[in-house]
Amino acid sequence: MHAKIALKDIKKSFPTEKGLLHVIGGIDFTVAEGEFVAIVGPSGCGKTTLLNIVAGFDRPDQGHVAVDGAPRNGPSPKGIVISQRGSVFPWLTVQQNLMFGLDGRRPDRKALADYYASVVGLTGFEKGYPHELSGGMLKRVELARALVVKPEILYMDEPLAALDALTGLQMRIELLRILAVERHTCLLITHDVEEAIHMADRIIVLSPRPTTIQATFDVPFPHPRRLASPELVKIKASILREFGL
Amino acid sequence: MRKLKQILAPLAVAAIVVAVWWIAVVASKSVIFPTPLQVVTGTLDLAREGTLWSHIGSSLFRVGTGFLLAVAVGVPLGLLMGWVGSAFAMLNPIVQILRPISPIAWIPIAILWFGVGDLSPIFLIFLSSVFPTIVQTAAAVHTIERKYIWAAENFGVSRSKLFLQVVIPAALPQIIVGMRVSLGVAWLVVVAAEMIALRSGLGYMIIDSRNAGNRYDLVVAGMVIIGLTGLMLDGAMRRLERLKAVRWRYAR
Numbered sequence: 418m419h420a421k422i423a424l425k426d427i428k429k430s431f432p433t434e435k436g437l438l439h440v441i442g443g444i445d446f447t448v449a450e451g452e453f454v455a456i457v458g459p460s461g462c463g464k465t466t467l468l469n470i471v472a473g474f475d476r477p478d479q480g481h482v483a484v485d486g487a488p489r490n491g492p493s494p495k496g497i498v499i500s501q502r503g504s505v506f507p508w509l510t511v512q513q514n515l516m517f518g519l520d521g522r523r524p525d526r527k528a529l530a531d532y533y534a535s536v537v538g539l540t541g542f543e544k545g546y547p548h549e550l551s552g553g554m555l556k557r558v559e560l561a562r563a564l565v566v567k568p569e570i571l572y573m574d575e576p577l578a579a580l581d582a583l584t585g586l587q588m589r590i591e592l593l594r595i596l597a598v599e600r601h602t603c604l605l606i607t608h609d610v611e612e613a614i615h616m617a618d619r620i621i622v623l624s625p626r627p628t629t630i631q632a633t634f635d636v637p638f639p640h641p642r643r644l645a646s647p648e649l650v651k652i653k654a655s656i657l658r659e660f661g662l
Numbered sequence: 663m664r665k666l667k668q669i670l671a672p673l674a675v676a677a678i679v680v681a682v683w684w685i686a687v688v689a690s691k692s693v694i695f696p697t698p699l700q701v702v703t704g705t706l707d708l709a710r711e712g713t714l715w716s717h718i719g720s721s722l723f724r725v726g727t728g729f730l731l732a733v734a735v736g737v738p739l740g741l742l743m744g745w746v747g748s749a750f751a752m753l754n755p756i757v758q759i760l761r762p763i764s765p766i767a768w769i770p771i772a773i774l775w776f777g778v779g780d781l782s783p784i785f786l787i788f789l790s791s792v793f794p795t796i797v798q799t800a801a802a803v804h805t806i807e808r809k810y811i812w813a814a815e816n817f818g819v820s821r822s823k824l825f826l827q828v829v830i831p832a833a834l835p836q837i838i839v840g841m842r843v844s845l846g847v848a849w850l851v852v853v854a855a856e857m858i859a860l861r862s863g864l865g866y867m868i869i870d871s872r873n874a875g876n877r878y879d880l881v882v883a884g885m886v887i888i889g890l891t892g893l894m895l896d897g898a899m900r901r902l903e904r905l906k907a908v909r910w911r912y913a914r
Contacts (some may be wrong), residue, residue, distance in 0.1 A: 494818040504813035507910035508831035518817035
């Protein structure tokens with residue numbers, strides 16, 4: 418039985434004017450089918466670079482990534498990225514965005530798009546353009562556009578960081594509700610420890626650059642979780658201690 | 663009320679310009695330079711005769727043809743240069759060499775190749791507007807945000823779908839800006855081209871009015887009509903920017 422995602426000794430550096438900048442200094446971990454893993458780390462530690470490598474948009478200098486046991490060569494619809502900056506196409510309506518990833522010959526594409534629009538609470542906005550929507554609604558469009566193609570993996574790069582605290586929390590709870598049904602394998606990059614504890618089965622803490630795995634925490638508690646429960650507060654304290662707080 | 667203000671303010675500026683002009687002509691006691699009233703009566707005479715409309719029509723026809731040809735050639739070429747790195751490396755130097763040559767410099771060659779009919783000015787307009795179109799279209803493709811390309815690649819779409827449904831629509835707002843600039847240049851050039859040799863068009867009307875008895879009222883009338891027509895052409899292009907599929911790129 419293969420792991421869903423397996424990283425083996427990933428290293429990456431970027432050339433700069435002052436010589437090589439070592440960003441990732443050797444990272445190994447695996448994610449099981451249906452597991453939700455969160456990666457937290459200090460800002461600028463290479464979290465996004467790591468996710469880009471796992472999702473197939475960047476190549477490691479050393480080591481390799483395998484998805485379902487096969488080496489990863491570039492992006493694929495098997496795993497969709499949802500990022501902080503958002504990449505909803507502003508020239509398409511909400512419905513056209515949702516249908517973008519589907520084969521144009523599929524007769525059920527409209528029905529599928531409308532179904533996922535309703536799943537994320539976008540019903541009534543299908544004909545609208547992205548610039549007419551709020552930040553929270555845009556996030557829903559991006560999420561629905563990913564879900565429509567039924568990806569096995571969701572790669573999330575600080576997906577809720579651009580939202581205000583209340584909208585972010587609301588989206589987090591909705592995301593958990595959807596994941597409980599669809600059971601994707603999830604890899605979440607975040608700097609928000611609470612978000613990680615709220616959502617993930619396992620939390621990997623990264624060190625500053627060149628980043629390696631500093632600690633790993635299991636969060637073996639069922640959903641819905643109460644962030645104020647003693648167990649979760651204790652995990653949060655331990656993670657913050659890893660950051661020297 | 664706000665709409666009224668938007669129209670009133672520019673009208674007030676225009677009124678001041680006309681007033682200064684009028685006062686200057688009266689104060690200087692010029693016998694040749696026309697007052698605004700003389701320009702208006704001269705224009706009305708021409709309009710009644712019908713020659714004014716045929717001059718405007720000829721100029722618009724030449725600009726329209728030359729500009730559309732430039733868009734038909736420039737946009738595909740710009741898209742190719744923007745999207746394919748080797749095409750840019752190969753074609754950009756020649757584009758940058760030809761671009762700064764004023765269309766006026768091409769006039770002798772245009773007459774040599776196409777004579778003094780409609781083709782010469784159409785050729786000159788094509789030349790003047792094709793380079794800004796190419797350069798702006800290529801730049802529009804170069805400045806597409808990578809996140810959109812990545813998102814499309816993530817869904818595993820075909821190259822043709824990526825090009826047709828992501829690259830072109832992402833670049834379109836900037837392409838339209840380029841077309842606006844090109845149309846402005848085209849209109850600038852048609853008048854110059856018609857001044858050389860032709861029997862119709864606003865440029866011809868201006869030169870002819872001066873040669874045929876110093877009718878400076880008609881010279882200025884021609885200038886004002888060129889300006890107003892340019893304003894209307896730009897207004898028409900700006901309507902394109904209101905389309906919902908391109909609105910996202912413009913701040914206002």
